[in-house]
Amino acid sequence: MTERLGIVTNASLEKGADVRLDSPVSVEDMVVGRYVTIEGQKRRFFGMITDVRLGVTDERLSVSPPDIDDPFIKDVLTGTSTFGQIHVTPMLTIGGDADSMLEGPQPVKTIPTHFSAVNLASEADIERVFGKEDKERFFVGNPLDMETRLCLNLEEFVKRSNGIFGKSGTGKTFLTRILLIGMLQKSQAVNLIFDMHNEYGWQGTSEGGPPVKGLKQLFADSVAVFTLDEESSRRRKVSTDFVVKIGLNEITPEDIAILRSTLNLTDLAVEAAYELRKRLGRDWLNKTLAMDEEEIREIIKGATIHESSFQSLKRGLGTIGRLGFVMPETKDEAVSNILDFLQQGRNVVLEFGRYQEISAYLLVANLLSRRIYSRYQQRMEEAIAADNEAMKPRPLVITIEEAHKFLNPEVADKTIFGTIAREMRKYNVSLLVIDQRPSGISEEVMSQMGTKITCLLDNERDIDSVLAGVSGKNELKSVLSRLAPKQQALIFGHAVPMPVSFQPREYGSAQSYKDFLPSDKTATKPPAEDIEKLWE
């Protein structure tokens, strides 16, 4: 079913096409973000409505308006002297010949001819562009105002680092849950989720509703919940697989450098940490905390550290030492356990329990990720050296929240996440970044993200940073800033052929959980038509 909207009256590749609406079509039915197709002479174009306008043929009409109470005059003028216009940004095109049909949609390099007809995109059109749900594609939601299922190719999705952005309360967490389930089902990748607010593992909260199920409740076999805070997990009746402890002996000066601003350390204090490590060796942190006055004096003298820097550092280290999950010494068990689970194809959610302060999150996420990443790097290099595909570790996606704390320009070079984001898939590790202040993330990291999904953002700088480098930025900006405050998102980038605003699929009702579970039984049953054929 196609619905004709109007005709193209003006177009440029750079600025998009102006479409004059036919008189029965009301501008009020046209919403920014909807999909349309343009039937050119030789090819079809797919585009998105990015602006809606009113037009008049004679300026005098707006100066001395007609008698609008008269329905007759209104009927006559609608669509003739006064008309609706939409602005369409063409994004993809399919040629008319057989070859280009097979090739599928291509990025737009030309524009439709004058007076090409413009239709609302039908469900079949959307399906042609985004594909059907299959073993790689996962149903993530519906394009705005449409019933069609929008499917995302998750195999492609996990090949790059990706970002989910949006103001707080716009549904980032729900969206992330849906994507995590998708990755779990449709891709080879395993996930490691640093779950700051205990939202993903066992059960999560929903604003003004009952709690929603977490990943483990739905997929007990393929999800493991690790916790930093056993007590809190037990209180919340979460069945955990492992309790993570961090040893002071595992913390390096690099970890302290990232915590500089959260621990309120001076640059010199961070320098002091490197100096101490050099002098005291691997167990520098334990030794530093245990020093008495005498030893302190001695080391300050020998190592050219200013006393105030040392005190500042010591205060900061004390804060770390007081965290409940920090032990004087551990044997790297957490990392090897996580790696074992990941290697078995089980996704790991690390709950932070009551340790929701940002310093704990930064410390743990960075520390664990760095070690995991270095193991991955090692294995990957071995696999490449042996030229053995089977030796390559499973692709890993690390999910981090509050990403701007890890990836801001100041620390992005120092954290492991900056490295992962930049080096992309070289070592089979990528990031899923969740953040509400994308403008805080380093430009370099943002530019390396493959697919970005963004819920409503209303800060100009955040919008700019999310859309940086996207073609048709200004048009998308108007789409983005008009998303509903809840449960609407815009996705664009590597994994989708063109940007699309959509409503994420339902998450939270009994039926929605059922829909997520793989329907193996129904898949093996032959479709009804085939049975019909047997009778012929």
Place this chain on the structure above:
Amino acid sequence: MRFINNRTDKIAEVIEASTAQFTAQCYELYGLPPLGSLVKTGDIYGIVCHAETAGIEPGRKPIARGKDEASEEGVYQSSPQLAKLLRSQFTAVVVGYKDGDRIYQHLPPQPARIHGFAYLCQPDEVKEFSESFGFLNILNNAALPVSTEELVSAALRQMSLAHEDSRAFLVAGGKEIANLLSSDFIRLKNILGRLK
């Protein structure tokens, strides 16, 4: 508005004809078709754009006769020669012609013939003719003795009577004019104001 008793009858005879318009004299005094109505002579269609009743001799003007009469009709009854001394005639602007079964809404190759009979078109024919609005452009550009706004609106009003849904017809016609007069909203407003 006067009605002609039998609408299929000829009502007038062409006495002057050119490519763009023709003038016909009515057989009956005051037997004039309404302003804006569709008339035809031969295969040529016209829209009545002007009508007049005057003495047959240009030099002789009628004089007032009804001082002692009780009614206007009485004037004509007591002076029966008046019907012969006065005549009604109308001018129609040519808006199209019929060739075989097809109606063309542009000027015919030949003008109407003198002494051709003129008929008032019947509703069916009006309906058939008004399926297309090409004539509006001719009216819009013709040199007319009355204002274009008046004639265009009169023509559409007359034609709308032949349509069951006359409002829908007027809206469609109005839209056509709106397109023709897209750069002249004031004229458009004047016409639309006369269509109601």
